[in-house]
Amino acid sequence: MNSLIFAVLLFLTGIYCILTKRNLVKIILGITISETGLCLITSLIGNTGGDNKKIAEMISFVILLTGSAVTLIAIAISVRLYEKYGTLDVSEMKKLKG
Numbered sequence: 001m002n003s004l005i006f007a008v009l010l011f012l013t014g015i016y017c018i019l020t021k022r023n024l025v026k027i028i029l030g031i032t033i034s035e036t037g038l039c040l041i042t043s044l045i046g047n048t049g050g051d052n053k054k055i056a057e058m059i060s061f062v063i064l065l066t067g068s069a070v071t072l073i074a075i076a077i078s079v080r081l082y083e084k085y086g087t088l089d090v091s092e093m094k095k096l097k098g
Contacts, residue, residue, distance in 0.1 A: 003040075003044055004041065004044050004045075006040075007037050007040035007041045007044055008037065008041065009037075010033060010034075010036060010037035010040065011033075011034050011037030011038055011040075011041060012037070013030075013033055013034075013037070014030045014031065014032070014033030014034025014035070014036070014037055015030070015034050016030070017029060017030025017033060017034075018030040018031060018034065022089050022090050022091050023088050023089060023090070024078045024081065024088040024089075024090060025078065025088055027090070028071060028074045028075060028078065031067075031070065031071065031074065032067065032071055035063060035064075035067035035070075036067075038063055039060045039063045039064055039067070042056050042059050042060045042063060043056055043057070043060050046059070046060075081093065
């Protein structure tokens with residue numbers, strides 16, 4: 001039960017970082033933290049026994065795989081934005097609105 005509470009707190013910490021930070025790197029780290037918390041929640045729920053364990057393992061694997069891809073793409077986009085605007089502050093990038 002303590003592990004599940006820790007996983008939920010980890011997920012909520014990531015969501016807090018996404019919603020409150022203005023630096024693009026910190027937002028990407030928040031996404032990664034929330035993905036890790038979600039993966040832990042899925043693994044812990046699947047560990048209750050029965051046939052759910054294999055399904056939870058596969059879902060956790062898919063979460064980790066897509067999370068890695070999202071992080072890689074987000075870092076590539078942030079590098080391009082830094083090259084164009086010279087900053088990673090989201091509030092400074094108001095020029096992106098079309």
